[in-house]
Amino acid sequence: MTASAFRALHHDRPAGDPLVLPGPWDAASARAFVDAGFPALAVPSAGVAASLGYEDGATPADEMFAAIARITRAVAVPVSADIEDGYGLAPGELVARLLDAGAVGCNLEDSSGGVLQDARRHADRLAEVRAAAGGRLFVNARVDTFLHGAGDPAEAVARARLYVAAGADCIYPIAAPATALAAVRAGVEGPVNALATPDGPAVAECGRLGATRVTFGPALQRRATAAAREIAGRLRG
Template sequence: MDITARAEKLRALHSGEMLVLPNAWDVASATVVAEAGFPAVATTSAAIAAMLGYDDGEGAPWQEMFAAAGRIARAVPVPVTIDAEAGYGLRPRELVNRLLEIEVAGCNLEDTDHRTGGLAGAEAHAEWLAAVRAAASDAGVPLVLNARVDTFLPDRGIPEPDRLAEAIRRGRLYRAAGADCVYPIGVRDRHTITALVAEVPAPINGNTSDELDLATLRAAGVARVSYGPSFYRAALANFATAARRLRS
């Protein structure tokens, strides 16, 4: 498939059966995901940055992050969506051009401002997302934009009682700006995810937790589930256990 067909396929996967994405961090892990039968591959910035020797949160140069993502996209026969963090300070058209160069079908774009450590202004971020959407439309490729909403992260400056209402407000703004999916990262309970599905007119990306297994997320109407660096950390933990046993 060419990149337009991959983007169209990825967008279609957000309708119907819940899309489950065990996030990959290199060609080997992406190949595992594809060969297991998953219809798309998502990357995790935290794991890729760690693999490259950098901190998450745009600590790695975008060139290295995109090079790693591009190797993944070229290696698997399914659409790839990448965690592009907050866009690395790239202007919308340049960001889209770089995404198309590495042949990915979509990306996460979060509303954390990594320079200040807090959240970007919701209206300003929505305008930026709209410009990214316009640049993709101008290029003739329907890139799938997953707008990550970071209000539930504890260090973003939003008081806990206000997080849900602010996430709904931001989710609506980002959807109106052209986001295909809204990702309120860090939601851990059924009430909150159900409210988001009901109040934000977009496919919702959820995460599993002690209270939210796949069946519960599916029943709540969640369209997409991702795991971030969970599988990368599990793989390292298994390796560490094996290394310690070997040493002993």
């Protein structure tokens, strides 16, 4: 599948009908989501990290790209991948590794090591990634002000506008509460990604607030692990 096919899924959507992208952590979970009828997938780095025995943010780049490749080989739908802050790779190398792994999109976050980065410098990096990728990658620019900043919606909107101007296809204000998500939606042109969590907006509410697409981070992998623990407990009696 191509980035253009993935990009098309984000546009001309009815109001309140976001694109729902489950987050597989391995080939088996990817196939399960596709078999359920989902048209595309969004690989969460934290879910992959847990499946490989790493803490979130500690997966070596080689292992992350290998995991993405195993997922893309297993399914015939577009796959986007969370690649954290890009692992320190130069834009050209980062794009090449994503394409080699079969991804058609990526998340790039504007924090590193839990610290927000300079927004203009990050916008420049996004522009370099877009230039290296051409139209071959859908770039989802993660805005981390609600994770590692003061949680100011105005700052999130300002960052988001810089990233859209730099060529980002979508803005992802991760962990934004409902009121802040609505503010970002009102202040930004183009697609907006919302995170659905047990403690935040659910999928339907994300749609009502104007989200173009909804992802789940590592929540689905954690639910699967919890189910495995429950089974293990029953087996132990």
